[in-house]
Amino acid sequence: MRILVVEDDTSLGDGLCVALKREGFTADWLTDGLQAMQAIEQETFDLVILDLGLPRMDGMSILTKIREKAIVVPVLVLTARDGIDDRVGGLDAGADDYVVKPFDLVEIMARIRAIVRRSKGRAVSLITHNDIELSPDSMQVTYQGKGVTLTRREYVLLSELLSRPGHVFTRDALVQSLYGWGEEVESNALEVHIHHLRKKFYSELIRTIRGVGYVIEKPVGD
């Protein structure tokens, strides 16, 4: 579950990222509006948390452009002002929710969970990779047409890797997405799970980048 935080206030952006990671999300953080727009176009996020006051390209323009380009991603707007017209403008421009700064972390987390839950219910995004089909909606996985039973950890790990083929996930990133920040694991549990996944599918599925982490190869052609 990948979330992009676009916020130029350093302490706020950092705090949000930490809090998000603690909740088990993967959080990326950008402070620049133009960079953010490019990231949104090129990568896939499950949610964008968008401050309105940004350098180089303001939040409202980003929001408008996202909807113009029909990019399907929920957006949670942050603003320092609490003017009604801003709120209305934001919602009109296609924001999924709206939070006025300063906000309570607990509250914003609840809203984030609500948005993510909602959007998951809508989009039936079926992840496909070679002969593997993974439907986040029903938690079902098939390989060459046959159903494959994955345990919870295996499922989380696989869906994380499959969410961005070609992207190298560091061991730390994967461990974090499996366990959050609370309880660190101090053994080779991750490697064991990788092993099980390779066994249930085929061993070339997940490539090891020695000293770094793991990747799923991009399908041919790309």
Place this chain on the structure above:
Amino acid sequence: MRILVVEDDTSLGDGLCVALKREGFTADWLTDGLQAMQAIEQETFDLVILDLGLPRMDGMSILTKIREKAIVVPVLVLTARDGIDDRVGGLDAGADDYVVKPFDLVEIMARIRAIVRRSKGRAVSLITHNDIELSPDSMQVTYQGKGVTLTRREYVLLSELLSRPGHVFTRDALVQSLYGWGEEVESNALEVHIHHLRKKFYSELIRTIRGVGYVIEKPVGD
């Protein structure tokens, strides 16, 4: 099958909820328009029963907003007035049906079942799975031709699971569809009901996904 009742008249709202629960639905009840709008955005309901005269945000605005936001949920509108223009306005705004107060409980229940059936896209209101037949209308269930007596909770649980074979329902989702948010349950009641269902049918009917929830296997093929 989860239904949201939005009605500021206490006795009417309460009466509707009781009647709905008796029919095997899960009913949540709100009296405030704004709260209702938020609930509709954040939760998932199979039907909204909407009074037009509401505090803070009137029914027609809610209805309009639901359709603006493209939230997919059937709406049954209640109104005290019987003016034709209201009726037309409501239907134009996207109501699925329209009932004028005071109404007969039996009649409204029939309409509710009709709407729900229609929205599920089932021509025949009969859910079949292997040797199990479940008719939403009468709350009757047969297994291998013989009638099986299910209690209300068992029925709700089974119909929820059967509504989407192959879909993994998380424990939370099932608890919510059984109880709404009125009364939370804090024990293993869900597991007990699952146990009873397996006993009344066969234990392989419901598969456990450890750490996640439960599924009914898709029949062979796909």
Place this chain on the structure above:
DNA sequence: ACCAGTGTTAAGGCATACTTAAGAATAGTA
């Protein structure tokens, strides 16, 4: 060839789920 990093395997611990039964709650009836 050595060493750090990674793969493989198996077993024990522990969280999760099942089972059972009894006491609350609810619905039905007079």
Place this chain on the structure above:
DNA sequence: TACTATTCTTAAGTATGCCTTAACACTGGT
């Protein structure tokens, strides 16, 4: 309203299987 029957929840004990651990084998890089 009170009484009874059914249904639901709670709780405790038991069973199950996933996850971690750890020990050892392997692999690639220097």
